[in-house]
Protein backbone atom coordinates (compact mmCIF):
# COMPACT_ATOMS: atom_id res chain seq x y z
CA UNK A 1 0.00 0.00 0.00
CA UNK A 2 1.14 3.47 -0.84
CA UNK A 3 1.34 5.80 2.20
CA UNK A 4 2.29 9.41 1.51
CA UNK A 5 2.87 11.62 4.54
CA UNK A 6 2.62 15.41 4.32
CA UNK A 7 3.91 17.73 7.05
CA UNK A 8 0.46 19.25 7.57
CA UNK A 9 -3.16 18.65 6.58
CA UNK A 10 -2.95 21.86 4.52
CA UNK A 11 -0.03 20.44 2.51
CA UNK A 12 -2.00 17.23 1.86
CA UNK A 13 -5.09 19.05 0.59
CA UNK A 14 -3.00 21.39 -1.57
CA UNK A 15 -1.53 18.33 -3.31
CA UNK A 16 -5.06 17.10 -3.98
CA UNK A 17 -6.09 20.57 -5.18
CA UNK A 18 -3.14 20.63 -7.61
CA UNK A 19 -4.35 17.32 -8.99
CA UNK A 20 -7.81 18.80 -9.52
CA UNK A 21 -6.12 21.35 -11.79
CA UNK A 22 -4.43 18.57 -13.78
CA UNK A 23 -7.56 16.42 -14.06
CA UNK A 24 -9.54 19.45 -15.22
CA UNK A 25 -7.09 19.96 -18.10
CA UNK A 26 -7.94 16.56 -19.61
CA UNK A 27 -10.00 16.92 -22.74
CA UNK A 28 -13.04 15.02 -21.42
CA UNK A 29 -15.47 14.91 -18.48
CA UNK A 30 -13.67 13.63 -15.38
CA UNK A 31 -15.70 11.89 -12.66
CA UNK A 32 -14.52 12.55 -9.11
CA UNK A 33 -16.16 11.25 -5.93
CA UNK A 34 -15.79 13.31 -2.76
CA UNK A 35 -15.77 12.13 0.83
CA UNK A 36 -17.86 13.54 3.64
CA UNK A 37 -17.47 14.14 7.34
CA UNK A 38 -15.08 16.68 8.82
CA UNK A 39 -11.71 15.80 7.20
CA UNK A 40 -12.26 17.13 3.64
CA UNK A 41 -13.62 20.52 4.70
CA UNK A 42 -10.10 21.96 4.52
CA UNK A 43 -9.85 20.70 0.94
CA UNK A 44 -13.12 22.37 -0.05
CA UNK A 45 -12.05 25.68 1.54
CA UNK A 46 -8.68 25.47 -0.24
CA UNK A 47 -10.29 24.78 -3.61
CA UNK A 48 -12.57 27.80 -3.12
CA UNK A 49 -9.64 30.21 -2.77
CA UNK A 50 -6.84 31.42 -5.12
CA UNK A 51 -5.18 30.05 -7.10
CA UNK A 52 -7.39 26.96 -7.28
CA UNK A 53 -10.78 28.66 -7.61
CA UNK A 54 -9.79 30.02 -11.03
CA UNK A 55 -7.07 27.53 -12.10
CA UNK A 56 -9.37 24.51 -12.03
CA UNK A 57 -11.46 24.21 -15.19
CA UNK A 58 -14.58 23.36 -13.23
CA UNK A 59 -16.70 22.73 -16.31
CA UNK A 60 -14.66 19.57 -16.97
CA UNK A 61 -15.12 18.01 -13.53
CA UNK A 62 -18.16 16.02 -12.43
CA UNK A 63 -18.68 15.63 -8.69
CA UNK A 64 -20.21 12.73 -6.84
CA UNK A 65 -20.16 11.60 -3.20
CA UNK A 66 -19.07 8.33 -1.64
CA UNK A 67 -22.03 8.62 0.69
CA UNK A 68 -24.51 11.04 2.11
CA UNK A 69 -26.80 11.25 5.06
CA UNK A 70 -30.58 11.32 4.45
CA UNK A 71 -31.02 14.89 5.62
CA UNK A 72 -31.86 18.13 3.82
CA UNK A 73 -28.90 19.98 2.19
CA UNK A 74 -29.12 22.79 4.76
CA UNK A 75 -28.50 20.31 7.59
CA UNK A 76 -24.84 20.51 8.79
CA UNK A 77 -24.79 16.69 8.55
CA UNK A 78 -25.30 16.83 4.78
CA UNK A 79 -22.07 15.97 2.95
CA UNK A 80 -23.37 17.67 -0.20
CA UNK A 81 -24.57 20.73 1.74
CA UNK A 82 -21.11 21.29 3.20
CA UNK A 83 -19.47 21.23 -0.25
CA UNK A 84 -22.11 23.60 -1.59
CA UNK A 85 -21.44 26.03 1.27
CA UNK A 86 -17.64 25.75 1.30
CA UNK A 87 -16.94 25.33 -2.43
CA UNK A 88 -19.76 25.43 -4.98
CA UNK A 89 -21.12 28.78 -3.73
CA UNK A 90 -17.69 30.32 -4.51
CA UNK A 91 -16.92 28.97 -7.99
CA UNK A 92 -18.57 28.75 -11.40
CA UNK A 93 -19.58 25.15 -12.09
CA UNK A 94 -22.45 23.93 -14.29
CA UNK A 95 -25.29 22.56 -12.17
CA UNK A 96 -25.37 19.40 -14.33
CA UNK A 97 -21.83 18.56 -13.12
CA UNK A 98 -23.07 18.09 -9.54
CA UNK A 99 -24.42 14.58 -8.97
CA UNK A 100 -25.60 14.75 -5.42
CA UNK A 101 -27.41 12.15 -3.35
CA UNK A 102 -30.76 13.78 -2.53
CA UNK A 103 -30.85 13.34 1.22
CA UNK A 104 -34.25 14.95 1.54
CA UNK A 105 -35.96 12.20 -0.52
CA UNK A 106 -37.37 8.81 0.45
CA UNK A 107 -34.31 6.51 0.83
CA UNK A 108 -35.60 3.63 -1.34
CA UNK A 109 -36.66 5.93 -4.17
CA UNK A 110 -33.44 7.93 -3.95
CA UNK A 111 -31.34 4.76 -4.00
CA UNK A 112 -33.02 3.74 -7.26
CA UNK A 113 -32.65 7.23 -8.77
CA UNK A 114 -29.01 7.63 -7.71
CA UNK A 115 -28.10 4.13 -8.93
CA UNK A 116 -29.63 4.89 -12.33
CA UNK A 117 -27.73 8.20 -12.55
CA UNK A 118 -24.45 6.46 -11.75
CA UNK A 119 -25.06 3.83 -14.40
CA UNK A 120 -26.07 6.40 -17.03
CA UNK A 121 -23.31 8.96 -16.45
CA UNK A 122 -20.09 7.19 -15.40
CA UNK A 123 -18.45 5.36 -18.33
CA UNK A 124 -18.15 1.64 -17.44
CA UNK A 125 -18.90 2.64 -13.82
CA UNK A 126 -15.18 3.41 -13.48
CA UNK A 127 -14.59 6.60 -11.54
CA UNK A 128 -11.48 8.57 -12.48
CA UNK A 129 -10.81 9.35 -8.83
CA UNK A 130 -12.54 8.43 -5.59
CA UNK A 131 -11.41 10.37 -2.55
CA UNK A 132 -12.38 8.60 0.66
CA UNK A 133 -12.12 9.35 4.36
CA UNK A 134 -11.86 6.92 7.24
CA UNK A 135 -13.80 7.08 10.50
CA UNK A 136 -11.99 6.21 13.71
CA UNK A 137 -13.95 2.91 13.68
CA UNK A 138 -12.45 2.01 10.27
CA UNK A 139 -15.53 2.81 8.18
CA UNK A 140 -15.27 4.49 4.82
CA UNK A 141 -18.10 6.08 2.83
CA UNK A 142 -21.02 4.56 4.81
CA UNK A 143 -19.54 1.06 4.77
CA UNK A 144 -19.22 0.10 8.42
CA UNK A 145 -17.30 -2.72 10.15
CA UNK A 146 -19.30 -5.97 10.56
CA UNK A 147 -22.15 -4.80 8.32
CA UNK A 148 -20.48 -4.44 4.91
CA UNK A 149 -21.14 -6.97 2.17
CA UNK A 150 -17.99 -6.70 0.05
CA UNK A 151 -19.58 -8.90 -2.63
CA UNK A 152 -22.72 -6.75 -3.05
CA UNK A 153 -23.17 -6.34 -6.83
CA UNK A 154 -25.32 -3.22 -6.50
CA UNK A 155 -23.71 0.14 -7.21
CA UNK A 156 -25.16 1.72 -4.09
CA UNK A 157 -26.97 0.75 -0.92
CA UNK A 158 -28.84 2.04 2.11
CA UNK A 159 -26.80 1.94 5.33
CA UNK A 160 -27.57 2.68 8.96
CA UNK A 161 -24.97 4.28 11.20
CA UNK A 162 -24.30 1.62 13.87
CA UNK A 163 -24.51 4.03 16.81
CA UNK A 164 -26.82 6.89 15.82
CA UNK A 165 -29.10 4.84 13.55
CA UNK A 166 -28.85 7.64 10.96
CA UNK A 167 -29.90 6.46 7.49
CA UNK A 168 -27.46 7.02 4.65
CA UNK A 169 -26.90 6.11 1.01
CA UNK A 170 -23.44 4.86 0.12
CA UNK A 171 -21.57 3.65 -2.91
CA UNK A 172 -20.97 -0.10 -2.65
CA UNK A 173 -17.52 -1.58 -2.03
CA UNK A 174 -17.54 -3.18 -5.49
CA UNK A 175 -18.30 0.10 -7.25
CA UNK A 176 -15.56 1.91 -5.32
CA UNK A 177 -13.07 -0.84 -6.17
CA UNK A 178 -13.67 -0.31 -9.90
CA UNK A 179 -12.17 3.20 -9.70
CA UNK A 180 -9.01 4.06 -11.60
CA UNK A 181 -7.67 5.70 -8.48
CA UNK A 182 -8.62 5.70 -4.79
CA UNK A 183 -7.11 8.19 -2.36
CA UNK A 184 -7.82 7.92 1.37
CA UNK A 185 -7.35 11.36 2.95
CA UNK A 186 -6.79 10.84 6.69
CA UNK A 187 -5.59 13.53 9.09
CA UNK A 188 -5.25 14.02 12.83
CA UNK A 189 -3.83 11.99 15.68
CA UNK A 190 -7.21 10.35 16.49
CA UNK A 191 -6.67 8.11 13.43
CA UNK A 192 -3.02 7.21 14.23
CA UNK A 193 -3.68 3.96 16.10
CA UNK A 194 -6.04 2.49 13.53
CA UNK A 195 -3.65 3.44 10.72
CA UNK A 196 -0.91 1.53 12.51
CA UNK A 197 -3.15 -1.56 12.68
CA UNK A 198 -4.01 -1.23 8.99
CA UNK A 199 -0.36 -0.93 8.02
CA UNK A 200 0.84 -3.86 10.16
CA UNK A 201 -2.01 -6.40 9.80
CA UNK A 202 -3.20 -8.23 6.67
CA UNK A 203 -6.41 -6.50 5.55
CA UNK A 204 -8.47 -9.71 5.51
CA UNK A 205 -7.82 -10.14 9.26
CA UNK A 206 -9.32 -6.72 10.01
CA UNK A 207 -13.01 -5.77 10.13
CA UNK A 208 -12.33 -2.32 8.72
CA UNK A 209 -13.78 -1.55 5.29
CA UNK A 210 -11.13 1.15 4.86
CA UNK A 211 -8.42 -1.51 5.20
CA UNK A 212 -10.00 -3.82 2.65
CA UNK A 213 -11.39 -1.61 -0.11
CA UNK A 214 -8.82 -0.90 -2.78
CA UNK A 215 -8.79 -0.27 -6.52
CA UNK A 216 -8.79 -3.70 -8.19
CA UNK A 217 -7.22 -2.40 -11.40
CA UNK A 218 -5.90 0.97 -10.36
CA UNK A 219 -3.99 2.96 -7.78
CA UNK A 220 -4.78 2.99 -4.05
CA UNK A 221 -2.95 5.52 -1.92
CA UNK A 222 -3.19 7.07 1.51
CA UNK A 223 -2.59 10.78 1.95
CA UNK A 224 -1.78 11.42 5.62
CA UNK A 225 -0.66 14.36 7.68
CA UNK A 226 2.15 13.96 10.20
CA UNK A 227 -0.29 13.59 13.13
CA UNK A 228 -2.16 10.70 11.52
CA UNK A 229 1.13 9.04 10.47
CA UNK A 230 2.90 9.44 13.78
CA UNK A 231 2.80 5.70 14.68
CA UNK A 232 3.73 4.36 11.25
Ligand SMILES: O=C1O[C@H](COP(=O)(O)O)[C@@H](O)[C@H](O)[C@H]1O
Nearest residue numbers: 035036037038039133134135141
Ligand atom coordinates in the same frame (compact mmCIF):
# COMPACT_ATOMS: atom_id res chain seq x y z
O1 LIG B 1 -19.51 9.31 8.34
C1 LIG B 1 -18.60 9.64 7.64
O2 LIG B 1 -17.32 9.51 8.13
C2 LIG B 1 -16.21 9.35 7.28
C3 LIG B 1 -15.04 9.93 8.06
O3 LIG B 1 -15.43 11.19 8.58
P1 LIG B 1 -14.47 12.13 9.44
O4 LIG B 1 -15.43 13.12 10.09
O5 LIG B 1 -13.75 11.28 10.43
O6 LIG B 1 -13.58 12.83 8.47
C4 LIG B 1 -16.44 9.99 5.94
O7 LIG B 1 -15.44 9.58 5.05
C5 LIG B 1 -17.81 9.68 5.37
O8 LIG B 1 -17.98 10.25 4.09
C6 LIG B 1 -18.81 10.21 6.30
O9 LIG B 1 -20.13 10.11 5.84
